[in-house]
Amino acid sequence: MELNRHPRSVRARRVHLMSFVVALVSGVAPACNNGHPCQGSSSSSLPDPPPGSAPTKTTPTKTAHTKTARTDTPSPKQPSVRIKRLQPSTDDSPIVADQDFHSERGGVRIDFPRGARATIDVGARARVGTHAPAQLLLASGSAQGEYPPQGNSARPPLRIATPSGTAEIGGSGTIWATVFPDGSAWFAVLNGQCAIEAGGSPQQGSRPATRIHAGQAVLTGPAGIQPPTEGPKSEEAARKAIAQLHRSAKKITSSKASREQQQSRAHFLAQVTSLAVAKERERMLTERHKDALKQSRTSGAQTQQELIEHAQRLHQLRRATLLAYERAQTWMMRANAPSPEIERASARFHKLTGRSYHQH
Secondary structure (H helix, E strand, O other): OHHHHOOOOHHHHHHHHHHHHHHHHHOOOOEOOOOOEOOOOHHHHOOOOOOOOOOOOOHHHOOHHHHHHHHOOOOOOOOOOEEEEOOOOOOOOOOOOOOOEEOOOOOEEEEOHHHOEEEEOOOOEEEEOOOOOEEEEEEEEEEEEEEOOEOEOOOOOEEEEEOOEEEEEOOOEEEEEEEOOOOOEEEEEEEEEEEEEOOOOOOOOOOOOEEEEOOEEEEEEOOEEOOOEEOOOOHHHHHHHHHHHHHOOOOOOHHHHHHHHHHHHHHHHHHHHHHHHHHHHHHHHHHHHHHHHHHOHHHHHHHHHHHHHHHHHHHHHHHHHHHHHHHHHHHHHHHOOOOHHHHHHHHHHHHHHOOOOOOO
16 A cells, blocks of 8 residues: 555556656546646645645645735724814815814814714814824813713723813713813803813822813813813803803913913923923833843733832823823913924824824
8 A cells, every 4th residue: 555655666657657648648647646637736746734734835825816805905994083063164174183273163063083072162272282192182162071871891091171170071971161261261061071181281290180070060270170160051051151161261461372382381390391301210110120021020010010010100200291182282382482492302202102093
């Protein structure tokens, strides 16, 4: 049987060669050692594997189908945020992320990913931020933010940032936000709940967020976050309250506004520098941890604990830098004077976090 499967004698080879020549002349595919037609490839001259063994991989397995699958180009990504004017405007230029826009007529509707949306009132100045999946920078005027319920799936929070504080909806809810001439802001929750943060200045430092629920409102300003008060419970009541508050709102002098712009810009630049230093320390701790693991488990455990503690501080620093950016950017938007320093620091912030959203 072994000689029949693998003809090694001179006679067997001659018989096999004669059958090959006869078949070639007659136009019939010659039979290989196993009785099946040969495929004409280099692999057909190889002996068959023993019974029960795995089949040998040969070059014909690289088919045209495999090559086609590798060269297929992915379909273009759908836009992650949709921005549209609710009524025709004298300014027909498209509104894109990371650029200021002024809702002079009819307002603007913004649809963020995962269901978050915002409606910008007439007369407001705003910008879709690129440092969070759903980030609205509101420099002046009013806006409504909404996150409808959507099961228990995790979703990125909706952030509405102003010069004096940021509201964040982590689950579901509807809020109104308005910015007064002096840069202070008022937030009201119609349903659900949200967290208010105001740690974007060196004077306020890092302070815990204030959580407010449906029917509550809060005022933020130079002194930080005021205690929550009773707020409106409907959109009509919210609009009436906003109109009344704006009639009694304080003005701001140009010198004070300029001082706020300079301080917020300097604070943001300092935060980005601190974040860069922390990222470099993270890299060093990671390398040290790898080296310690090669030595012993005890050394690896010690460096791992240090790396975990630093990661927690790094997370807090990222949030503080995000608040500082939102405060500095909205103050610059109020002045309608772009700051090259803030733009460069913002790009560096993107690079340090490795996150950028809605970019074209």
